[in-house]
Amino acid sequence: MTCTISSLFVTLTVLLLWRVSEIAEACGCSLVHPQQAFCNADVVIRAKVVAVQEVVSGNDIYGNPIKRIQYDIKQIKMFKGPDQDIEAIFTAPSSAVCGVTLETNGKKEYLITGKAEAVGKMHVTLCDLIMPWDTISSTQKRGLNQRYQMGCECKITRCPVLPCSISAPEECLWTDLVIEKQVFGRQANHYSCMKRADGSCSWYRGLAPPKKELMETEDP
Template identity: 50%
Template sequence: MMNWMKCCVFPLVLLCMWQLQEGAQACSCAPLHPQMAFCQADVVIKAKVVAGKVVGEFNNSIKYDIKQTKMFKGPDGHFDTIYTASNPSTCGVTLTKGVEYYITGRLNSDGTLHVSLCNYVEPWESMSVIQKKLVQRYTKGCGCQIARCTSVPCGINSPAECLWTDWLTENSVYGEQAKHFACIKRSDGSCAWYWGAASFKNGLSVY
């Protein structure tokens, strides 16, 4: 009985906390697996924050000057600035000067790079060694979908999906599957979780 309660009640509490946080911030976006954040982004880079200042006609944006150190996905060229909303209530992201980040973002029609709480933005040093390697592999999984499982029962709707269960098994949004696994398409068109640690020697290993 206690195991059932731990399995089922915790995801509901986590989901309620997430919804309360979203309501307080008026910024509605569910967490994405890092691979899905990569696939949905226009630009994915690694960059160090140099400076930041409030800009815009109504001081409604923050412009961060950055030093780009790696381009994982995006158009040819180099980004020197990132824009975000000045307030978390409008999905603004707070970045720290001197910290190097892994950043997924979107391109505006004017070519400027923008990030929000709906993107995956993480200090580079906070990412696992395996996840840093998996970034190079995510492109191969962009034809797959990752389905979130926040309570049981849950399942996939097609062979081209992988079930993301970190909520249930790790008591964390970003657990083992987020940090160490990628959802990769197989030769028959189906998708499956692959363990990133195996990529160091023998390519990705099926989970």
């Protein structure tokens, strides 16, 4: 009896670990700096959610319905994207498959990045940058309005472990995670990676818009 219970426990443990591994693999995301998230996205908006519903978007190869969550939104501002306002955001039905959960009372405003779909629609996942608007720093807001787009020719390389270095002059080394032990540290909250006159890229921080040549930058 004891052996049977023990075997059952081992089996359940293996199944649980397999399931956790499956979920992690299904929604594996690389950490990216806000500027990189902006540059990677088709659409970047400030918006609030006013309604939500589950919808069916066709069938899979086995004939099963593909369910998605549709968030109806009120767009407040578009920083990057098509000429027409975004009216609906689609996402997977659960976090296990990278679905995003947003508040739907129409009060909370978000910064939302994602991929364009049909006219007036976009798709988001947990791998996209989605943040409550009131948590965004003033430097990040300036980046959304101009600087991030100006720096899209640069590449922000995350430092996973010290020591680390860039492999090309067009890179900025992102060290928040190893130095400050947090994703949104000083570089993520207060710096943009900008191209200089010589073609190299460097971290920039300042209250005024950056000079065109960007010959002088302030290192983090």
